[in-house]
Amino acid sequence: SRQLLEARDPGAVIRGILDALVRHLKPERGAILAVDPDGAFRPLALHDLPLGPSPDEWPLSLSVLRHVRDSGLAVLASDIRSAAAFKAAGSVHRFRIRSVLAVPLGPRPVRGAIYLDTRGDRRAFSAEDLEFLNAVSLHASLVLGRAEDHARTSEALVRSDERLQVLQEELLRHEIVGRAPALLAAYDALTRFAKAGARVLLRGETGTGKELFARGYAAASGRAGGAYVPVPIPALAPGLVESELFGHVRGAFTEATRDKKGRLELADKGVLFFDEVGDVEPAIQTKLLRFLDSGELFRVGDTQARRVDTLVVSATNRPLEKDVEGGRFRGDLLARLGHVIQVPPLRERPDDVPLLVEHFLKRYDRGKKSFSEEALAVLRAHRWPFNVRELQQVVERTVCLVDHDRIGPGDLPEYLRQGPAPTASLALGRPVPLRVVVEEAERRHLLSVLEQTGGNRRKAIELLGISPETFYRRLEEYGVHKKGSEEGG
Structure with a gap:
C-alpha cells in the first residue's frame, strides 16, 4: 500500500497492483486494462497473458470484459463453463478457461478493468477472492487516478516549458x-x-x-x-x-x-x-x-x-x-x-541584464571582451531609468573606450558606480512610493547627461535616445530648466 501511494509513474503503479494480486490470489494469468473513450480496451499491465494488437484474437474472455465495462459490475465465475451468461462463449472453450474474476476500475463510465483467470484443473476463485479484489480495485482506482493526474500535470509542464522555449526563440528573433x-x-x-x-x-x-x-x-x-x-x-x-x-x-x-x-x-x-x-x-x-x-x-x-x-x-x-x-x-x-x-521596465527584470549585456557585446565587440561578475553586479543594481536603451549605450561606450578584455566596475560610467543618491525622505528613513524613487533616479540621470554634454541639449537627447518632446516634457515634469539648472536652487 505504502509503495503504491508513494509511486508517481502510472506504469509503476499499475504493475505494482498486478504483482500484488498475483502474489495473493495466485491466478494463472492476469491483466489490467484501460477503457478508452471509444470503449476499446488497452492493456496496461500483463501477467502471462500475451495480448496482441487485435482484441478479437486475445486469449481471454472478451465477453466477461465487455460485461464489466458495460454494466460496471464485477464478475465471479468459479466455473465459467457452467455459467449461463458465458458458457456459450467460444473463447471459454478455445482457451480452456475455467475460473474468471474481473472487476471494474472507477465509477461509471468505467475507465478500466482488472481481469484474472485460471485454466484446466487450476484452483477456482471464491467469494472471498472477489471481496479482496473489490477492496484492491477501490484503492487501485484512487492511486491510479492520482498517478494519472500527476502524469497529466507533468505533460502540461513539459508543454509549458516547450512553449516558453518557443517564446524565447521568438523574442530573440x-x-x-x-x-x-x-x-x-x-x-x-x-x-x-x-x-x-x-x-x-x-x-x-x-x-x-x-x-x-x-x-x-x-x-x-x-x-x-x-x-x-x-x-x-x-x-x-x-x-x-x-x-x-x-x-x-x-x-x-x-x-x-x-x-x-x-x-x-x-x-x-x-x-x-x-x-x-x-x-x-x-x-x-x-x-x-x-x-x-x-x-x-x-x-x-x-x-x-x-x-x-x-x-x-x-x-x-x-x-x-x-x-x-x-x-x-x-x-x-x-x-x-x-x-x-x-512592457516591463528593465529594473523589474534584473536577471535579464547579463543576457542583454551578452547580446550587445556580440553587436559591438568583435574581440573577446567580457564583463566581470562585479561589473555585472553593478549593472544589476542600477535602476535603469531609460531601460534597455540606456544599457545598450553603456555597453557600446565601454566597448569603445576600454582597451582590455575583462571589463570591471572601474570601467563603467561614474554615475553607475556611485549609484543614485537617496531622496531627502529616504535619507530621513521615511517610506516613499516607488514612483517617487523612480522619478528621482530619472531626474538625476537626466541631469548627469546634461552635465556630461556641457548643457548641449541636442547631444543629451541623442545620448538618452528619446524624442525632443519626451526630453522637454521630462525637464518640465522634474522642474528642471532647459539649460540644466534646477528651479529653486
Whole structure:
C-alpha cells in the first residue's frame, strides 16, 4: 500500500497492483486494462497473458470484459463453463478457461478493468477472492487516478516549458532579449492578440522596447507578408501631421504638387504602428477616431472616402488616463486603441541584464571582451531609468573606450558606480512610493547627461535616445530648466 501511494509513474503503479494480486490470489494469468473513450480496451499491465494488437484474437474472455465495462459490475465465475451468461462463449472453450474474476476500475463510465483467470484443473476463485479484489480495485482506482493526474500535470509542464522555449526563440528573433516571466507573458499575450487581429496598446517606459514588440506583433499576425508602417508621432512635422497620416490631393495646400498617400493608406493589408500615440494633437484625434471606427479616411483636400484594411498596434509612455482627465486626450479614442499590454521596465527584470549585456557585446565587440561578475553586479543594481536603451549605450561606450578584455566596475560610467543618491525622505528613513524613487533616479540621470554634454541639449537627447518632446516634457515634469539648472536652487 505504502509503495503504491508513494509511486508517481502510472506504469509503476499499475504493475505494482498486478504483482500484488498475483502474489495473493495466485491466478494463472492476469491483466489490467484501460477503457478508452471509444470503449476499446488497452492493456496496461500483463501477467502471462500475451495480448496482441487485435482484441478479437486475445486469449481471454472478451465477453466477461465487455460485461464489466458495460454494466460496471464485477464478475465471479468459479466455473465459467457452467455459467449461463458465458458458457456459450467460444473463447471459454478455445482457451480452456475455467475460473474468471474481473472487476471494474472507477465509477461509471468505467475507465478500466482488472481481469484474472485460471485454466484446466487450476484452483477456482471464491467469494472471498472477489471481496479482496473489490477492496484492491477501490484503492487501485484512487492511486491510479492520482498517478494519472500527476502524469497529466507533468505533460502540461513539459508543454509549458516547450512553449516558453518557443517564446524565447521568438523574442530573440525580434531582438527582444530576456527570460523574465513578465516579459514572456507580455509577448505571449501580444502574439495571441496579433493572431486574432485584435488591436493592442503597448504601454511602458522609454527604452523598454515597445517598437520591437510592435514588429513582433506584425510578424505574428496574418499580415506578416504585408506592409509594416511605423508612424512616429513626435517626429512628424507639426504642420504636416494630418497630411502625413491621411495623405493629400494635389492642390490641397501650397506644397501639394501631386496626390500622395498617407501612412494609413500605405498600411492597407498590413500593420500600422502608432508610436507615442499619446502625442497626437487633439484636432487629429477626432479624425483618427473616425478612422478606427469605420476604416475610412479622407485625404487632405479630398471629399472621397477611402477604405483601408489594416491591423493597428499603438504605443505610449504617457499616463493616458490622466491626459483624458485633463482633456488632452479623448477617452473614446483611448478605448479604441485596444488591449493593453504592459512592457516591463528593465529594473523589474534584473536577471535579464547579463543576457542583454551578452547580446550587445556580440553587436559591438568583435574581440573577446567580457564583463566581470562585479561589473555585472553593478549593472544589476542600477535602476535603469531609460531601460534597455540606456544599457545598450553603456555597453557600446565601454566597448569603445576600454582597451582590455575583462571589463570591471572601474570601467563603467561614474554615475553607475556611485549609484543614485537617496531622496531627502529616504535619507530621513521615511517610506516613499516607488514612483517617487523612480522619478528621482530619472531626474538625476537626466541631469548627469546634461552635465556630461556641457548643457548641449541636442547631444543629451541623442545620448538618452528619446524624442525632443519626451526630453522637454521630462525637464518640465522634474522642474528642471532647459539649460540644466534646477528651479529653486
